[in-house]
Amino acid sequence: MAETPPDWFVEILRDELDIDVTADDLTRSLDELPGWDSVKLLTLLVALERHTGATLSLPDLLEARTLAAVHETATR
Amino acid sequence: MPPVGRTIRVVGAGTALPGPPLDTAALAGRFGMDGLWRQWVDTFIGTRTRHLALDLETGEQRQTLADLATAAARAALDRAGLSAEDVDVLVLGTATPDTLMPTAVNVVADRLRIDGVPSFQLQSGCSGAVQAIDVAAALLGSGRYRTALVLGGDVIAKHYDVTADLGALPPDELVNYVLFGDGAGAAVLTTDDVPGAPVLRAVRTRLSGLDREPGQTLRWYGLADRHKAEPPASEDYKAIEELVPALAEEVAEELLDDLGWDRDDISYLLPPQLSPVMTDKITSRLAFPLAKEVSCVADTGNTGNALLFFQLEALLADMAAPARALAVAIESSKWIQSGLALERSADG
Known part of the structure; x- marks a missing residue:
């Protein structure tokens, strides 16, 4: 189980992806997340790279099935 | 519906692409995108290369739709063993004409030295080639014409801002930069009995x-x-x-x-x-x-x-x-x- 992501992660989702997430949404399967798609994933990952300064690798992140898991993989 | 009345054959097709093939790494380099972005294009779009009618470095447009469509038409006529004089009707489909007037079909006709015949242009998208063939088939089926030059193409240069910050673009605009390419094509349709032509x-x-x-x-x-x-x-x-x-x-x-x-x-x-x-x-x-x-x-x-x-x-x-x-x-x-x-x- 991935840890609860910090506020800045939720802010990126809200401000840059226009997704208002609840705590439940963070651990919901991405397939069930309303409005989620591959373009949103790219937008999120680009924003995460900018925020963390780290270079991310897509194949690793495709394994992540929830937003919380995306955060954990991206900040590992 | 099947085109009735006369048998219509496709006797030649030709295409034209501008510039060299541009792989995703070339786009990534131009727009300052990284490996993650390239991996995303490979995974979710899958396009290996595309051609653009503009210089990726300067944004300067190098070819027009009429340039590409004319080259494609020449190739199609060559393959059909026909010349511009044989064409007695033209139909072109595009979503991105060089100018709204004159229409691209008439600029192409001019360059091919075709005159004195009817020409039609459709404002169309990804079904445009079939729409143009449908119109041409109806005209040929009517018995009024024998050989139609059907064309289609798009050039997105005016929408392709090489200075754009792809990282900051909203998703509904971002996909356009990786999905599309420029090109034109043509086919020759005829009611002549040409053995071997579909x-x-x-x-x-x-x-x-x-x-x-x-x-x-x-x-x-x-x-x-x-x-x-x-x-x-x-x-x-x-x-x-x-x-x-x-x-x-x-x-x-x-x-x-x-x-x-x-x-x-x-x-x-x-x-x-x-x-x-x-x-x-x-x-x-x-x-x-x-x-x-x-x-x-x-x-x-x-x-x-x-x-x-x-x-x-x-x-x-x-x-x-x-x-x-x-x-x-x-x-x-x-x-x-x-x-x-x-x-x-x-x-x-």
């Missing part, structure tokens, strides 16, 4: 847009409204992803029904060319087990009105006899279902 057995186009929001919007601006905030090009890629496979399946089924053909009769399938990833999904769903897929989008990008001509060019080079081919194209701006069927019979 016969157009059916062609159909149908508006399916009632109560559906546009999946894609292209705007044009003039002096008074040039500062409008609306993006010149945007797309509802979610709607496209959901609707196009179902619409494509309907067209394929209807063509088979019209012709009384079985799935196993189809030797070549020319599926919709949205992107390699989408085309793979649609091809699997269409499920023609014995058909050879004829696709171009991985190498050309989505060239809109030109796509089917690239597929036809490849088909004509490969088509054995006897063989049946089915093509499907879906336009997602206001949703048009289209398709056609070609056949080479055993005796030619």
Whole structure:
């Protein structure tokens, strides 16, 4: 189980992806997340790279099935 | 509906692409995008290369739609063993004319030294080639004309801002930078009896847009409204992803029904060319087990009105006899279902 992501992660989702997430949404399967798609994933990952300064690798992140898991993989 | 009255054959096809093939790494380099972005394009779009009618470094436009369409027309006429003098009607489809007036079809006619014949231009999208062939087939079927030059193409230079910050673009604009490419194509259709040339057995186009929001919007601006905030090009890629496979399946089924053909009769399938990833999904769903897929989008990008001509060019080079081919194209701006069927019979 991935840890609860910090506020800045939720802010990126809200401000840059226009997704208002609840705590439940963070651990919901991405397939069930309303409005989620591959373009949103790219937008999120680009924003995460900018925020963390780290270079991310897509194949690793495709394994992540929830937003919380995306955060954990991206900040590992 | 099948074109009735006269047998219409496709006697030649030709295409033209501008500049060198640009791989995703070249785009990434120009726009300062990193490995993650390239991996995303490879995984979710799948386009290996595309051609652009502009210099990627400076943004300067190097070719026009008329340049490309003229080159494609010359290639198609050459392959048909015909000359411009043989053309007695022209039809061109495009979403991105160089100028609204004069129309591209007439600029191309001028360059080919064609005059004194009717010419038509359709404002059209990814179904444009089938729509143009449908119009040409109806005109040829009427008996008034013998040989039609059918053209299609798109050049997105005016929408391709090489200084854009792709990382900051909204998703509905971002996809346009990786999905599309420039190109033009042409085919020659005739009522002459040309042994060995495939016969157009059916062609159909149908508006399916009632109560559906546009999946894609292209705007044009003039002096008074040039500062409008609306993006010149945007797309509802979610709607496209959901609707196009179902619409494509309907067209394929209807063509088979019209012709009384079985799935196993189809030797070549020319599926919709949205992107390699989408085309793979649609091809699997269409499920023609014995058909050879004829696709171009991985190498050309989505060239809109030109796509089917690239597929036809490849088909004509490969088509054995006897063989049946089915093509499907879906336009997602206001949703048009289209398709056609070609056949080479055993005796030619």
